[in-house]
Amino acid sequence: MAEIGLALVNARLAGQVRPPAPLGTxxxxxxFVLLEAERDEYQAAVPVSIVHPPIEGLPDECPALRWKIPRPPLELMTHRVLPVFLVAARPAQGPRAEALANLIWDGLTWSVDYPEQDATPASVHTREPLPPGGVIQIHSHGRMKPFWSATDNADEQGFLIYVVIGCLHEEEPAILLRVGINGSWLPLRLSDVFTT
Structure with missing residues (x-):
């Protein structure tokens, strides 16, 4: 029987170099045991497990997000995404609802995509696949504090940067960010993702 020769997942020791695999290395x-992956816009290494006690003799590699393109400006969030999320969270617009947006990189500039979505006060689901160039997916929790719900964890299984915004009724909404690879995540700071 002929061997196909395509590895979907790789493994390596810290300090070794291997070509990237479609589902990560x-x-x-x-x-740590890390899962690393690479796409055109960034590469990431997320923790899968903490090694305790540490393995003597192995180099350290740490969880990280490394951009290969310019990071999006924070103004996309504050001037384009937040106003739409605020409208969805207002009781005057009917029941408060969550909302979802994608930040798209077209190779030159960033833009915002608002896909068709089914939203309730406690969930939001898009009816469309992530568009080409989709790098960051943002959803709101309305007036609730931002947190990673079991639904978020089940939905966010791709290789993407995820953002949840909450406390939309307050002057300064609260934001959580993470990069995910196949159901493992690395928490991020706002400055890891956006330029100010």
Whole structure:
């Protein structure tokens, strides 16, 4: 029988170099088992497990997000996404609802995509696949604090940067960010993702 020769997942020890695999590469490092993946816009390594005690003799590699393109400006969030999310969260517009937006990189500039969606006060689901160039998916929790719900964890299984915004009734909404690879995530700071 002929061998196909396509590995969907790779593995390596920290310090070794291997070509990227479509579903990621597992890395055994001194303090972590990481899952790393790469796309045109960024590469990421997310923790899958903490190694305790540390493995002596192995180099350290740490969870990280490394951009290969200019990061999106924070103004996209504050001037384009938040106003739409605020409208969805207002009781005057009917029941408060969550909302969803995607940040798209076209190779030169960033834009915002608002896909068709089914939204309730406690969930939002898009009816459309992530468009080409979709790099960041943002959804709101309305007046609730932002948190990663079981629904979020079940939905956010791709290789993408995810953002949840909550406390939309307050002067300064609260924001959580993470990068995910196949159901493992790395928490991020606002400055890891956006330029100010």
């Amino acid at each position: 597992y890395v055994l490092a001194r303090h």
